[in-house]
Amino acid sequence: MSVPTNRSDVASNGNGKSVVKGEGALAFAGESAQEAFKRLTERPADLLRFATAGSVDDGKSTLIGRLLYDSKQVLADQLAHVEQTSQRMGHDFLDLSLLTDGLRAEREQGITIDVAYRYFATAQRRFIIADTPGHEQYTRNMVTGASTADLAIVLIDARKGVVAQSKRHAFISSLLGIPHVVVCVNKMDLVDYDEAVFDRIVAEFDTFAARLELPDVTFIPISALLGDNVVDRSESMPWYQGPPLLYHLEHVHIASDRNLIDVRFPVQWVIRPPATSVSDYRAYAGQLAGGIIRQGDEVVVLPGGQHTTVASIDTFEGPVAEAFPPMSVALRLSDDIDVGRGSTIVRTQNQPTVSGRFECLLCWMSEQPLSPRRRYMVKHTTRTAMVGAVDVRYRIDVETLHRDESATTLELNDLARVQLELSSPLVFDSYRRNHVTGSLIVIDVASNETVGAGVILDTEVEGAHGPQTKSERSPNVRWQGTRMTRERRWRSLGHGGATLWFTGLPGAGKSTVAAGVEERLVQAGQAAFLLDGDNLRHGLNGDLGFDEGARRENVRRTAHVARLLAESGTIALVSLVSPYAADRETAAALHAADDLDFIEIYVNAPLELCEQRDPKGLYARARAGELAGLTGVGAPYEAPADPDLVLGSDQETIEQEVDRVMELLAARGLTSI
């Protein structure tokens, strides 16, 4: 049996020769074992990771099989296996695509389930191929395979030209910032090796790619099946002057693709031997994510902000003067400060962003759609944080690049620009600047599944070109940082801020209790301010009605005002019916994202009691049909599932209820009284 050298080998019967012996070995053609050893030890190779993507019939598996086979990486027993399987399938040629098939389910169904990794080497380089299938779950798989790639191979069938999938692959390559893209126009033998066909596809692809960020695109006309321009130059396409694919892979310049400027060292683990063995040794272990760090560098530990210097860069072999990515080392610092997993050590002069709120492009990878009812967490470098809110700005159609601004949720394989609000800040750069400190995954807390992958956007740059979007209308991604910190402000005031959120039916007594708490706090010299729903509707929220959307907006605005007050060191007392649980959760998440206390107090007076009190005559008007949509009568009230405090029983006086709120504040360390 042999590999096909023209199409008729594939189509017709009976001209196969038998392969007796493997044609490959890890030593290269004409090289003895001793020469191979000398090469390995004296001329160490570097590593290129590349991803392949293509539609089902683009010939991706055949191309990979060709690369392995023609670079003499297929060993005799693997080849024997391919030969047996080829025969069983009724082929009389060696079907090289069989070299890459993996699991039984795939062989039986003739599909590829998932990303598979392949390895081969030449004298120049070692290669890791992330082989991603082109069928359903394409986006999820390609994002996974491409996330670590230095280079992507996009396969295009010469007969079909640029199709939707080619665009998708190009877009994902751009999104993931893959520095080098190779477009292989395959099956050139089926279009008579016609230069005009190749030129047309190049032009088509270029037109589409002009809208993307692909810094380096190379086009190569090939026939994977017959081996044209894969390893060896094709004799059938003299018009093509460029190198064959393998030569390009061996020589493409990848050394400058890394960020050697911004020192970023996320701490993974603290190395601290028991006191008896090495006295007082304490080092912070991690893998350098960017920059060149040197002994003696002045550094700052984020998000805490403590300053110190690098005392020593330790490795198993001993200390080194400097380290660069992707080295794994352990840093010792000059000062005894609080550093642990999740801290990031950076140079004092060059700091990343520290924030719990930012925008990213998110790829949804789960069959369970994004839902406000589920709890998510983010893993970013060595930190995790709970997700307070996901605001979908727009969904992107990966084939047309159309932006759907009406999208509110995400489904499997969707890509969208979103704003994330987190319970605690991350230490990040834009993905464009640093792939390690600019990438994150989203985990569903209940199922533990990885449901999303995101790349953090540099919104300042994004906003400069590109159409007006919701986020540009409200460019609140980066908080306007000032020199004033919360710690300084609160220390000077002698107390911190927080929000107490009183929710319940109209007439339940929310404002009465809240006003009582405000009175006590202010008398004791602590800043407190009552945000009463009715009062706010006279000014800030005067433009809002009472339908569901308006109520939601009412809550949103009030929550933001409360958050600002809390940040300023004030105890914000919000008295608002706020009937929808989701709206209150959003308000809570807003505070959680800034690490501010949010205390939900449910004033749970029975409807009959509220109606009996009816201080504003609302119930009477509603019963008389004059007022539609009053909560409790004409509109629903969703009671809190797990409030911090429940008030409103007729067993307690107002004073006793105020006492209970004050006790809770004291227990949470929020009162200076």
Add this chain to the structure above:
Amino acid sequence: MPPAYHLTHLRELESEAVHVMREVVAEFERPVLLFSGGKDSIVLLRLAEKAFRPAPFPFPLMHVDTGHNFPEAIEYRDRRVAELGERLIVASVEDSIREGRVVEETGPRASRNSLQTVTLLDAIAEHGFDAAFGGARRDEERARAKERILSFRDEFGQWEPQRQRPELWSLFNGRIRKGEHARVFPISNWTELDVWQYIYEEGLEVPAIYFAHEREVFARDGMLYAVSPFVELMEGERPFMASVRYRTVGDMSCTGAVESDAGTLEAVVAEIAATELTERGQTRADDRVTEAAMEDRKRQGYF
């Protein structure tokens, strides 16, 4: 030659593996490192030294001992553990047989290889381990090419290839439920040649059976097996002396030797560089049984 501020491929793979080990130790409660005395787990031990020294390893070592191991491998195992000053747990297939958890195969082709799975899962449950480092590599076998670096096993220890978590960048999701555990393969991206080149560069000691030696062997299924009390000879199988070495260290009952005169690490690296057969194809009977042999064993909870 890599330019300035660029690692060689082997040092890049080393750093990736160290990163994986530190992540897992930070995110799991009770990790364990599976150490057999074979070349891949020898590399794992060196990587653990690189990740955690001068502190002791933040996990114990564990060997699933079939009782049919090469004595040279066991002798090496104990010596290496003592040198490192770490703790070794030995989970014994012999005990599983005695307790009736598994039934020994009989006949000339009998092997305890498949019985290891039960012993391993029992030991993981007994000690409450939630992550087990192993030395498997993706280049070894077709099913492994699809496996993640963090490979999740359900409460029955089973691998479900269709339900694997996507692994992006170097961000590992180590969250599991109680009773589940993860197998962690830090050298997933290494090839057999990488392992030998690393052992050579690091000057690591390996068990003597990896080097050429005179041994009494017999031929079966195109492989050379050591004559031992654990394997019955079949009719027509005649022992003879040959200069052989081993490419993998498994059970004596299912691991074949290759004819070789490579007596040094240099010679072994050169031999692997020039080999025309894969290590499993050449020397492991356990992968030859069916086309999907490894896939089936992995689904059941094998390494």
